Amino acid sequence: MTRAPSLLLLGLAAIALQGCIAKTALDIATAPIKVGSKAVDLATTSQSEADEKRGRELRKREEELGKLERRYRDQREDCEDGSRKACEKARETYEEIERLRPTIPYEPDD
Incomplete structure (x- = not known):
């Protein structure tokens, strides 16, 4: 008679565990897909x-272009005041401006 409650409990536990086992099996089966899709999400960059x-x-x-233009203006003023070194630096700064300018799109004034 003491076995009956134990068997009843064992039967109830078996029924309850079937759902857990099925869920675990489903998680194991879908894990590679979840991992793969997560890797694709991390590897790709959205358009935004x-x-x-x-x-x-x-x-x-x-x-950077704005800084260079301000520096160039100051150097040109010093050059016009007679500083030969400022003239050389102004030429170098102007070359930097000319290298950078094509990388910035033109936006016409309205």
Whole structure:
């Protein structure tokens, strides 16, 4: 008689565990697909992420161009005041500006 409650409990446990076993089997079966899709997500860049990156790079180049233009203006003023060294630096800065300018798209004034 003491076996009956144990057998009943064992039967209930077996029924309850079937769902857990099925869930575990499903998780194991779908794991490679989940891992693969996660790897693809990490390896690819969305269009919006690519656009944001291009925008940041463009703004960085525009800021650099602005700094160079201000430096060039100051060097030209010093050159006009008679500083030969400022004239040389102004030429070098101008060359940097000319190398950077083609990497920035032209936007016409409205």
